Amino acid sequence: MRGVVMYAPGDVRVEDREDPTLVEPTDAIVRLTATCICGSDLWPYRGAEPVDHQPMGHEYVGVVEQAGDGVRDVAVGDFVVGSFWASDNTCEICRSGYQAYCIHRVLMGTIGTQAEKVRVPLADGTLVATPGQPDADLVPSLLAASDVLGTGWFAAVAAQAGPGRTVAVVGDGAVGLMGVLAARELGAERIIAMSRHAERQALARSFGATDIVTERGDAGVAHVRELTGGLGAHSVIEAVGTQESMMQAIHAARPGGHVGFVGVAHGVSLPGEDLFGAGIHLHGGPAPVRRFLPDLVRRIWDREIEPGKVFDLTLPLEDAAEGYRAMDERRAVKVLLTV
Amino acid sequence: MRGVVMYAPGDVRVEDREDPTLVEPTDAIVRLTATCICGSDLWPYRGAEPVDHQPMGHEYVGVVEQAGDGVRDVAVGDFVVGSFWASDNTCEICRSGYQAYCIHRVLMGTIGTQAEKVRVPLADGTLVATPGQPDADLVPSLLAASDVLGTGWFAAVAAQAGPGRTVAVVGDGAVGLMGVLAARELGAERIIAMSRHAERQALARSFGATDIVTERGDAGVAHVRELTGGLGAHSVIEAVGTQESMMQAIHAARPGGHVGFVGVAHGVSLPGEDLFGAGIHLHGGPAPVRRFLPDLVRRIWDREIEPGKVFDLTLPLEDAAEGYRAMDERRAVKVLLTV
Structure with a gap:
């Protein structure tokens, strides 16, 4: 089969890879319909993380082609969406809603879903089948649920976005935009998107942003405070992962407020004195997407939400390098790869 | 009146200070019955914070001697307990339960309660009157409510201690011990006190600890994990404020668990990658003691709890330096000063 391999930073190739096979009885083989490139794939692409001949990708939708003897809840022929962490969904940590920390978890990014097929471990605990074969226009939205929507949703839940709340969103990438959508769906009263890019601002508004703040850092914090009676936002979604974005998020929240952070942290160091002084709630990390998947799939299937709008460039798998x-040059928010 | 002044690190004196007078109509003058020395007073005492002729103390109980024209809820002659932050208890932040961040807050430590009398700003929003004049044996417990109990209670609430939960407590000082008491009162199933000192271990057990872990750092974390099926504690109370104690607390919590931190942070820097990886909830800072005071006063008045046991040395105000x-030499957990 064909699949994407990152040889080194900046060097992405599509090449022949061995077809996956069932290894464990709980595995399924999924023939992909679509996959995509994640903002987090840019960290190794830009040399901020080591990379050496790594099969890439951790987002995926497709049709089950084979299922191991131990698989009960999905069947050959099912159209499925899965999380970027494979999880058993039965251990104590999974049952508490933290499937990204399942005691048997497997990171799909180590397997590589930017390919024609993929082996999904712990298929029952990882995959969610749609009610039937989806219309073509639903595929991008279902694919978004695999990571960016699930991650933005988790950030909004971690930030306790909800009725009566003002939510600030730091980061205008795909996850930040999905955070805007999630905050709206969760009933937030006011959603402040922090963005300097006109097209991303427009997309944020289309997902539910009510205000735009263009400043960053202390100036951005000051503007959020100005919009919130000097107090700061009730809820802040952090979707970047840098020192500046984390401090911006922490300082933009009011005392007792909630910061949900999902940007993969790189070179971040939080001063304890700042955290002690801020009096905020801080929660984040890799999103337990599986917790939200059944609900997200239903919302998409019923056409209540259209997260697939976040894909602004569609290419065949063969053109992954482009x-x-x-995405690296910020010409695209998020790239869908058709398989 | 007589009052404690820290001239410089290690140099504590009791001297004549001017009697306080009403400044604002919302002020009250309280004649103190007892006050005490806080673990946080040791930071400047040890030179870890700058100090220069500072009136000391922020914990207090006593009798209202004068009340400004604007004071409605406490009256001359009332026995009162107050928080270490004066707060109006009516602003939006106070109403959300974060009185330590009241938009009109005043830090009692800047006024100094290790004295015969103290001016309490925003008396209605700061003080809670007891149902009558307390029996002498209730005074230490009521005094504890002013900070250490209120702070330990907040940490336990922030850590979501409750039924079915295993709570680990990092720090065996007065606040950590009060965290143990709070966790028990909140219904925690198992309470692991982390302590290397035999007397403090005994005190922790008397407050409700079910297990003792004597190791620190990674070894302490490993022991907590061993006691919790490899997963970590549901709830962790951090009551020290150092880099080691914060990392110990974060790593001792399971994914999705809650860390409540109330040790005043000194030189702490939290690696973003660690926080991202841990998947915990982190909440803390100066405790909004006023949120809990009415409930805590009632529990003490009804003799349901006896936090005053945390005082293991009682001295007259005049002997504050001793x-x-x-406390500096850890010969005492917490010192009560009679006035």
Whole structure:
């Protein structure tokens, strides 16, 4: 089969890889319909994380082609969406809603879903089948649920977005935009998107943002405070992962407020004195997407939400390298790869 | 009147200070019955915070001697307990339960309650009157409510201690011990006190600890994990404020667990990658003691709890310097000063 391999930073190739096979009885083989490139794939692409001949990708939708003897809840022929962490969904940690920390978890990114097929471990605990074969226009939205929507949703839940709340969103990438959508769906009263890019601002508004703040850092914090009677936002979604974005998020929240952070942290160091002084709630990390998947799939299937709008460039898998370039140069918010 | 002044690190004196007078109509003058020395007073005593002729103390109980024209809820002659932050208890932040961040807050430590009398700003929003004049044996417990109990209670609430939960407590000082008491009162199933000192271990057990872990750092974390099926504690109370104690607390919690931190942070820097990886909830800072005071006063008045046991040395105000020495040398957990 064909699959994407990152040889080194900046060097992405599509090449022949061995077809996956069932290893454990709980595995399924999924023939992908679509996959995509994640903002977090840009960290190794830009040399901020080591990479060496790594099969890439952790987002995926497709049709089950084979299922191991131990698989009960999905069947050959099912159209499925899965999380970027494979999880058993039965251990104590999974049952508490933290499937990204399942005691048997497997990171799909180590397997690589930017390919024609993928082996999904712990298929029952990882995959969610749609009610039937989806219309083509639903595929991007279902694919978004695999990570960016699930991650933005988790950030909004971690930030306790809800009725009566003002939510600030730090980061205008795909996850930040999905955070805007999630905050709206969760009933937030006011959603402040922090963005300097006109197209991303427009997309944020289309997902439910009520205000735009263009400043960053202390100036951005000051503007959020100005919009919230000097107190700061009730809820802040952090979807970048840098020192500046984390401090911006922490300082933009009011005392007792909630910060949900999902940007993969790189070189971040939080001063304890600042945290002690801020009096906020801080929660984040890799999103337990599986917790939210059944609900998200239903919302998409019923056409209540259209997260697939976040994909602004669609390319065939074979052109993955161009997709990476487009995201790296911020020419695209998020790239869908058709298989 | 007589009052404690810290001239410089290690140099504590009791001297004549001017009697306080009403400044604002919302002020009250309280004649103190007892006050005490806080673990946080040791930071400047040890030179870890700058100090220069500072009136000391922020914990207090006593009798209202004068009340401004604007004071409605406490009256001359009332026995009162107050928080270490004066707060109006009516602003939006106070109403959300974060009185330590009241938009009109005043830090009692800047006024100094290790004295015969103290001016309490925002008396209605700060003080809670007891149902009558307390029996002498209730005074230490009521005094504890002013800070250490209120702070330990907040930490336990922030850590979501409750039925079915295993709570680990990092720090065996007065606040950590009060965290143990709070966790028990909140219904925690198992309470692991982390302590290397035999007397403090005994005190922790008397407050409700079910297990003792004597190791620190990674070894302490490993022991907590061993006691919790490899997963970590549901709830962790951090009551020290150092880099080691914060990391110990974060790593001792399971994914999705809650860390409540109330140790005043000194030189702490939290690696973003660690926080992202841990998947915990983190909440803390100066405790909004006023939120809990009515409930805590009732529990003490009804003799349901006896937090006053945390005082293991009682001295007259005049001997404050010896009290500081005893706490600095860890000869005493917490020193009560009679006035």
